[in-house]
Amino acid sequence: MSSYLRGWFSLETAAPAASQQSDPEIPEILHVSPPQSDDEDTAGEDDDVAPAFPALNSAQRASSSVKSGIPSILTDALRMPPPPMPGLAVRQPGTSGLILPPSSKVASLSPNSLSPGATTQKPPKKSRKVALAPGHGALDWADLKSSGADLRGVDSLMRIPPSVLKTHNKKHDAWSAFNGKVYNMTEYLPFHPGGEKELMRVAGRDGTKLFVDTHAWVNVDFMLDSCMVGFLVPEPSS
Numbered sequence: 001m002s003s004y005l006r007g008w009f010s011l012e013t014a015a016p017a018a019s020q021q022s023d024p025e026i027p028e029i030l031h032v033s034p035p036q037s038d039d040e041d042t043a044g045e046d047d048d049v050a051p052a053f054p055a056l057n058s059a060q061r062a063s064s065s066v067k068s069g070i071p072s073i074l075t076d077a078l079r080m081p082p083p084p085m086p087g088l089a090v091r092q093p094g095t096s097g098l099i100l101p102p103s104s105k106v107a108s109l110s111p112n113s114l115s116p117g118a119t120t121q122k123p124p125k126k127s128r129k130v131a132l133a134p135g136h137g138a139l140d141w142a143d144l145k146s147s148g149a150d151l152r153g154v155d156s157l158m159r160i161p162p163s164v165l166k167t168h169n170k171k172h173d174a175w176s177a178f179n180g181k182v183y184n185m186t187e188y189l190p191f192h193p194g195g196e197k198e199l200m201r202v203a204g205r206d207g208t209k210l211f212v213d214t215h216a217w218v219n220v221d222f223m224l225d226s227c228m229v230g231f232l233v234p235e236p237s238s
């Protein structure tokens with residue numbers, strides 16, 4: 001019989017055999033007593049503690065490197081060492097900059113050039129928005145639009161040639177054309193976030209290009225829908 005199989009026999013039969021021989025292949029059988037309960041009252045009752053696996057007196061346990069029968073808790077020294085620090089820039093507590101390891105390829109760069117704020121992008125353009133008078137915010141304009149007030153100043157939509165458009169270039173009567181539609185901007189002037197002056201640059205003419213160059217994302221059709229007075233048409237030939 002193989003010496004290995006002998007390890008599977010019961011303790012009574014296997015233990016003497018194992019103790020007689022000092023064959024390194026034969027696992028040493030441990031004699032482990034089951035844990036004793038201190039509580040007399042509950043002794044013998046179910047205590048919800050799962051039996052040890054592998055069993056305390058099993059051959060697996062005996063052949064394992066843990067000779068005590070109960071595996072000990074590993075100390076820090078026995079644990080697997082942590083992985084090495086990656087070769088990236090790391091922060092050190094108490095310092096504001098980045099500490100670059102010598103192996104780093106970017107080690108020649110100064111720490112300041114890698115600060116979180118550093119960027120190759122141009123700074124955003126300065127806002128040209130103006131301070132609007134109280135009661136002239138976007139919501140106030142929306143309220144005025146939906147109030148039913150007459151913001152057009154005309155009874156019906158018209159066909160408007162450039163020569164007619166040109167005559168509406170005053171602050172109290174400012175028309176402009178955007179994408180082929182003519183709007184009466186007069187009431188909107190004090191609500192324009194870019195200011196009245198900017199808007200007056202296109203009064204009496206086609207403002208499409210300036211409008212798109214400034215803020216193509218603004219929906220003029222929606223913002224001035226209740227100010228529309230007609231369509232821009234070519235000058236009639238005489």
Ligand code: HEM
Nearest residue numbers: 127128129193194198199201202207210211214218220223
């Ligand atoms: C009547 C049509 C127009 C409407 C409905 C309109 C509407 C607006 C709106 C809603 C904003 C705020 C944009 C934002 O918050 O991003 C704005 C800003 C501005 N608008 Fe107009 N706009 C009109 C025509 C024009 C024209 C023709 C010009 C130029 C001549 C102009 C110049 C500006 C400028 C400079 C700003 C400030 C942009 C900034 O720096 O944020 N707008 N406009």
